[in-house]
Amino acid sequence: xxxxxFQNSARLYVIGALEPEELQDFEAARxxxxxxxxxxxxxxxxxxxxxxxxxxxAKASAAIKDRLMAMVxxxxxxxxxxxxxx
Amino acid sequence: MSSAADSSLQGMPASDxxxxxxxxxxxxxxxxxxxxxxxVDLMAGIQATDPEALSQLYDRYSGIMKALILRIIHNxxxxxxxxxxxxxxxxxxxxNFSARKGKPLGWIVILxxxxxxxxxxxxxxYARAEERxxxxxxxxxxxxxxxxxxxxxxxxxxxxxxxxxxxxxxEAQQRVIDxxxxxxxxxxxxxAHTNIPLxxxxxxxxxxxxxxxxxxxxxxxxx
Numbered sequence: 001x002x003x004x005x006f007q008n009s010a011r012l013y014v015i016g017a018l019e020p021e022e023l024q025d026f027e028a029a030r031x032x033x034x035x036x037x038x039x040x041x042x043x044x045x046x047x048x049x050x051x052x053x054x055x056x057x058a059k060a061s062a063a064i065k066d067r068l069m070a071m072v073x074x075x076x077x078x079x080x081x082x083x084x085x086x
Numbered sequence: 087m088s089s090a091a092d093s094s095l096q097g098m099p100a101s102d103x104x105x106x107x108x109x110x111x112x113x114x115x116x117x118x119x120x121x122x123x124x125x126v127d128l129m130a131g132i133q134a135t136d137p138e139a140l141s142q143l144y145d146r147y148s149g150i151m152k153a154l155i156l157r158i159i160h161n162x163x164x165x166x167x168x169x170x171x172x173x174x175x176x177x178x179x180x181x182n183f184s185a186r187k188g189k190p191l192g193w194i195v196i197l198x199x200x201x202x203x204x205x206x207x208x209x210x211x212y213a214r215a216e217e218r219x220x221x222x223x224x225x226x227x228x229x230x231x232x233x234x235x236x237x238x239x240x241x242x243x244x245x246x247x248x249x250x251x252x253x254x255x256x257e258a259q260q261r262v263i264d265x266x267x268x269x270x271x272x273x274x275x276x277x278a279h280t281n282i283p284l285x286x287x288x289x290x291x292x293x294x295x296x297x298x299x300x301x302x303x304x305x306x307x308x309x
Binding site for chain 1: 135137140144148149152154156157165173177188191195196198199248249252263270271274292298
């Protein structure tokens with residue numbers, strides 16, 4: 001697999017679109033190309049941000065944040081309460 | 087979903103998200119407003135179990151995250167529930183995030199997409215989504231980038247820029263990327279779903295993703 005072919009596969013890999021039979025060749029090339037391969041794969045994850053940011057933001061139910069924050073604060077306080085005192 | 091589709095999470099981290107979070111050197115598409123804490127600051131706050139940091143992260147990204155979830159599961163109530171679950175996961179898994187290894191938004195999007203696709207499968211909503219897709223096969227790619235106007239784009243809005251990049255692809259490429267990213271379909275599933283030869287699906291995916299990737303690199307200078 002050339003590095004260009006590896007790059008094509010890497011972009012499929014990060015969105016989970018590689019077929020199982022392609023994965024083996026991809027992993028072999030990943031090892032062969034070493035740090036350059038890892039760096040390129042990391043850069044490809046930017047695609048995730050791009051797809052998400054291409055969407056028009058949707059408004060969440062107002063109750064969701066209240067519920068979330070109540071759960072988080074309760075958990076946070078519980079953990080603080082159970083922490084060993086010094 | 088086939089086993090191939092299950093492997094669609096192959097590049098997506100679970101609790102060990104730090105292993106494959108987006109690279110620090112990746113093209114940046116989001117910068118915080120001046121004067122506000124950065125995403126990394128907020129993640130540090132969450133790691134220190136500061137609820138206010140999570141509250142601010144919620145205000146900053148819940149809209150994008152809900153849009154992503156909705157795009158995958160097509161149900162508003164389920165999307166709200168899932169949004170809450172994802173933020174709880176962010177709270178619980180924050181210790182696994184490493185700013186040295188990646189950007190918070192990329193990590194968050196990966197988490198969100200994974201949870202949404204999991205939910206899609208668990209609730210067998212896939213079949214319903216497929217019916218919807220079959221009912222409106224030509225509208226799907228357009229719905230992906232709807233509401234993008236010239237005014238949005240000239241205003242420099244990042245969403246519009248991202249949408250513009252995707253919109254610039256041929257519709258056939260948009261369609262296969264849409265099915266792969268937002269529906270979690272494997273190449274084979276896309277081929278079966280669209281009656282397009284597998285080789286064509288692969289070529290369209292590769293060309294489309296390369297164009298988006300290259301455009302993002304160019305946009306880096308504009309942003």
